[in-house]
Amino acid sequence: MRTSKEFEINEKGVTAEGFKTLNRKCLSSMYLWNVIAMAVLLLSVFLIYRFINMPWIDMDLLFTITVAALVLLAAYFVIGPMVFFARYRYRMTDDRIDILRGIFIIRHTVIPIERVHQVEVSRGPINNMFGLANVNITTAGGMAIIEYLEFPVAEEISDRLNDIVVNILKERE
Template sequence: MRGQPTHRISKKALSVWHLKGVISTGLLLIIPAALFFFSYRLQFPLFYVWISGILVAGYGLWNIVVLPKIRWSMWRYEVYDKEIELLRGVFIIRHTLIPMTRVQHVDTEQGPIYKKYGLTAVTISTAAGVHEIPALSEAVGSRLRDKIAYLAGTEESDE
């Protein structure tokens, strides 16, 4: 029996997940702000403002500080000749084996936040769905995409 996958995603994933946590928490701050506004306009208790503010602060603390570290420490992947192994999760640990014979195509994706940090995600498409290896450096992502495409026999002749 082999051990767990050894390759990690980029440490820059922490910065990306911190930023995404800040953005989502910032958007949620609209709720206590709206409740504060309505508490004066409609004369309902400030208790709701305080409760919503505490809940948003707790969510922000979890999503900005704690969750990214746990996600990064759990994420592992390995590419073998006949399969791809993914290990990830926080409360529920998902251990996925993708046979190379099932890979239909493989892509790299890079949104604006990933581009800012020089990262890319590799997506592996099978008939059962799409699997993603997030937050890889651009060089590692390109090499991994090409390696998987070669091993799966899906590589394009001129690209």
């Protein structure tokens, strides 16, 4: 579905506008997370049906609705990561960070670098298994996350942001 110019990527994984894309390893991380979430959900549904007696509810209708919801959720768990991967973009310049993300609704987050208060690199257990990390950027107005980056890329972005912020502060003195 990458027919428009905004989704065309060169051999370095960069769009014409300078946006970078994610490494394909992020798909494995997202799918593993979705498998775990689906297993917990299925176990919860099983336990509810097994141990909770609700005589005032039509159990056949409830079962049909539950199965339909689980099928829709399973489809989302399979298709969602592919769409997220295809649409996720980030770009860092000397004055701002842009993050494009979303599955149904594409959000464009712009963070002025001079507003950055704190930068943190975090690695959850699943992302860590795949060598991935997130860069959490805190500003006075809130927080933004550049997700599913390889460790060295996340550290490089963190260091570069720190250097830019330090230079901005030195220029103000």
